[in-house]
Amino acid sequence: MTLKLYFDLMSQPSRALYILLKNIKCDFTPVPVDLRKAEHYSEEYTKINRFQRVPVIDHNGFILIESVAILKYLSHEGIIPESLYPRDSKQAARVEEFLEWQHSGLRLHCAMFFRVKALDPIITGKTPEPKTVQGYEHRMENALGMFNDLWLGEGRQFVAGDSISVGDLLAACEVEQPRMAGYDPKDKYPNIADWMRRVRDHFNPYYDEGHAILNKIVKNKSKMAPKL
Known part of the structure; x- marks a missing residue:
């Protein structure tokens, strides 16, 4: 089996897939794609993913985009263990029920807050309006x-x-993202805080490995805050 993962650890679903494959001891080839250097816009990468996004997998020549589709495929191929993606139709449906909800129910809002408050000012050099x-x-x-x-x-x-399931890992990586914009959901939502500890404990040491860059950014921002 040859499995390649094209990813950037600044991308939430990329982190989830990277952590998952490491956790299940999958023999895969990691292929970093540096979004900050715009490598996803290169002609070479566009041939792999016409939408110029990460993550992407190449499984024995079968290229697949979109994180939820990738998770379903890897489960069907027997690469993800049943403990994380059930084979039973009703139990699998419960996981997929959440995967369907999280795109617009959670990911959209966490990602947009991060983008507007933290990412766009870096790209445009403009401070967003407080409102x-x-x-x-x-x-x-x-x-x-x-x-x-x-x-x-x-x-x-x-x-x-x-x-625990793949849905928890995907969600945790989304909930981590606003921390880079100075907002930690664990501070306000006790159920989320308790749940994230369980998810992190299950997937460590790879959970911390996958979030090393994010945690470094958060740490550097906290050091700078008193000076602002």
């Missing part, structure tokens, strides 16, 4: 509140019930 940031923060908090209460409330240990 604009507040609007995106409000929408993100609505999403986080729903995640905290409806997916992780009433004693639920993980997003699909009492067992």
Whole structure:
């Protein structure tokens, strides 16, 4: 089997797939794609992914984009163990129920807050309007509140019930992203905080490895904050 993962650890779904493949001891070839150097816009990479995004897998010549499609495929191929992606149709449906929700229910709002507050100012050199940031923060908090209460409330240990799954890892990588914009969801949402500890413990040491760059950025920002 030849499996290549094209990724950048600044990308939330890239981190999830990288951590997952490391955790399950999959023999894969990591192929970093540096988004900051615009390598995803190169002619060579565009031949691999016409949408010029990460992550991408190449499995024995079969190229696949989109993280959820990749997870489903790797499960069908028997690469992801049943403990993380159930084979039972009803249990699998519970995981996929969350995977379907998280794109617009969680990922959209966490990613847009990070982009507007932290990424766009770097790209454009312009400071966003406070009201604009507040609007995106409000929408993100609505999403986080729903995640905290409806997916992780009433004693639920993980997003699909009492067992950890690929859905938890994908969600955790999304919830980490706003930290680079100075917002840590663990500070306000207790269910999320407890759940993230469980996810991190399960996937470590690879969870911390996958988030090393993110954690470094957060640490550097916290050092600079008193000087601002």
